[in-house]
Amino acid sequence: MSEAYILTLSCPDRPGIVHAVSGFLLERGGNIEEAAQYNDPDTGLFFMRVRFACGQLTQDDLRTQLQLFAQPFEMKWKLHALAQAMKTVIFVSREGHCLNDLLFRWKSGLLPLDIRAIVSNHRDFYQLAASYNVPFHHIPVTAATKAQAEARQYEVIESEGADLVVLARYMQILSDDLCRKLSGRAINIHHSFLPSFKGAKPYYQAHDRGVKLIGATAHYVTADLDEGPIIEQDVARVDHSYTVEHLTATGRDTEAMVLARAVKWHSEHRVLLDGHKTVIFK
Numbered sequence: 001m002s003e004a005y006i007l008t009l010s011c012p013d014r015p016g017i018v019h020a021v022s023g024f025l026l027e028r029g030g031n032i033e034e035a036a037q038y039n040d041p042d043t044g045l046f047f048m049r050v051r052f053a054c055g056q057l058t059q060d061d062l063r064t065q066l067q068l069f070a071q072p073f074e075m076k077w078k079l080h081a082l083a084q085a086m087k088t089v090i091f092v093s094r095e096g097h098c099l100n101d102l103l104f105r106w107k108s109g110l111l112p113l114d115i116r117a118i119v120s121n122h123r124d125f126y127q128l129a130a131s132y133n134v135p136f137h138h139i140p141v142t143a144a145t146k147a148q149a150e151a152r153q154y155e156v157i158e159s160e161g162a163d164l165v166v167l168a169r170y171m172q173i174l175s176d177d178l179c180r181k182l183s184g185r186a187i188n189i190h191h192s193f194l195p196s197f198k199g200a201k202p203y204y205q206a207h208d209r210g211v212k213l214i215g216a217t218a219h220y221v222t223a224d225l226d227e228g229p230i231i232e233q234d235v236a237r238v239d240h241s242y243t244v245e246h247l248t249a250t251g252r253d254t255e256a257m258v259l260a261r262a263v264k265w266h267s268e269h270r271v272l273l274d275g276h277k278t279v280i281f282k
């Protein structure tokens with residue numbers, strides 16, 4: 001019985017990589033169904049994403065043989081079984097539009113996620129969680145209790161075996177330690193078109209600046225606030241008559257749309273890290 005896989009890799013560019021990868025898969029009865037590659041001229045790195053079916057080898061045997069194959073190319077690679085939905089924990093504070101949108105898309109079968117829990121420093125959305133039969137963990141956070149709170153948060157993430165953490169308008173800054181633990185697997189939605197208006201209250205900053213476009217940015221979470229690799233962005237047109245409240249209301253749809261796209265692409269293993277940037281095979 002064939003199993004479908006996604007293989008992603010990056011390595012120093014050289015001629016023959018695509019040939020070598022397709023040959024490796026062919027020799028093991030692999031049938032390539034989708035392939036994309038990119039060569040970054042700035043970093044000299046080559047990126048590839050291959051979807052293939054294979055029935056001759058178990059996933060463990062594939063991994064063992066990939067390990068040997070990848071070494072001479074200095075490849076960083078990942079192999080994912082397509083059937084495996086991505087175990088996810090969502091963090092939220094008091095703005096629930098992105099959480100609500102992700103839950104509905106998930107329940108509608110539009111996101112290949114397995115949402116295991118919702119974590120919040122407020123109680124606002126425990127009923128929303130219950131309506132989707134998702135466990136809700138209220139973990140208050142104060143400056144004095146941040147370390148203990150993060151320990152509880154990480155316990156939830158680990159006990160659920162989460163591969164992805166989504167900060168769906170979660171308004172607490174994660175510690176450097178937690179950022180390290182979640183490196184490359186925590187996505188935040190920032191409610192501005194980064195790098196403009198980093199930090200708290202970006203719509204106040206935008207209103208004060210008199211912008212004609214507002215935006216939203218989904219990015220990986222790093223210790224440097226709102227500086228993580230950008231995954232997706234979008235904008236909405238506004239004008240001089242917009243109050244901060246009007247900017248905020250207009251921005252909600254853009255934030256939800258941008259986050260959903262980023263989460264979908266990440267959960268389909270389409271996003272590869274290229275230093276402080278991303279390569280996305282849509």
Ligand SMILES: Nc1nc2c(c(=O)[nH]1)N[C@@H](CN(C=O)c1ccc(C(=O)N[C@@H](CCC(=O)O)C(=O)O)cc1)CN2
Nearest residue numbers: 170171172173174188189190199200221222223225226
């Ligand atoms: N380590 C990181 N943590 C978080 C990031 C990040 O990129 N790296 N993104 C933020 C979300 N965010 C904007 O999108 C944001 C949230 C909160 C604040 C902030 O300053 N909040 C409080 C301070 C809270 C605290 O000290 O924990 C404040 O208003 O003073 C700024 C930006 C999520 N976390």
